[in-house]
Amino acid sequence: MGTRPVADVTASGSLEEAFNKFESQGFTADIVVACAGVERLGTxxxxxxxxxxxxxxxNAQGVYLSARSAYARFVKRRQGSFVVISSDAGIVGTSGFGVYTASKHAVIGLVKCLALDFGHLGIRANAVCPGNVRTPMMDEYLRASPAEAEYWFSVVPMGRFADPDEIAGAVDFVSSPAASFMNGSVFVVDGAGSAGLFSAD
Ligand SMILES: NC(=O)c1ccc[n+]([C@@H]2O[C@H](COP(=O)([O-])OP(=O)(O)OC[C@H]3O[C@@H](n4cnc5c(N)ncnc54)[C@H](O)[C@@H]3O)[C@@H](O)[C@H]2O)c1
Incomplete structure (x- = not known):
């Protein structure tokens, strides 16, 4: 796990508390990014x-509960942007990643329905789908399994993993006024990893 969470996304009370605390400090939640995620492997x-x-x-209920808290506020103000960090696993399958893949597909369905239900109010929902990203957790994994690292690099046409800033840039864009007509979209940021079958030869 990365940083210590300020709320547990699996508990609506905890999320409400975090939103209320944020607002009591004079802020409004105009952009909400549902990023918390966990992974388990196996068939x-x-x-x-x-x-x-x-x-x-x-990965799924947490996004749903985050959307409930966010949209309750967005609707009152008739504005808001909800961004869900799905994954390339939200658009293609990977052997041994069944449950994770199901969870990341699920939230793309939710994003589309949020866009349909609230788009007329000017409230937008979009999904960002990163490929593998060089987070500290990922670096640790790559150091421990160099052979696996080589395989995962080899299936990305750009030959490398994303830097976290490259995902943050995409989130910035979809939540910004520059993307004001983007709603219910699936924004893939994976170095073409999911574009099709790839061979470096
Ligand atoms: N790293 C990648 O290669 C990659 C690729 C595609 C998608 N993603 C997605 O990006 C998001 C961020 O992943 P990351 O790579 O930074 O991993 P990470 O493990 O570093 O971060 C995940 C974060 O989720 C938080 N979290 C876990 N359970 C929580 C809960 N119940 N309530 C609140 N917070 C909770 C953790 O504290 C941690 O800060 C995830 O949704 C992940 O599925 C990551």
């Missing part, structure tokens, strides 16, 4: 059943 046979509730709880 439907070898993965423990609890992984479903854990991963879906954070």
């Amino acid at each position: 439907v046979i070898d993965e423990p059943e609890e992984n479903w509730d854990f991963v879906m709880g954070v």
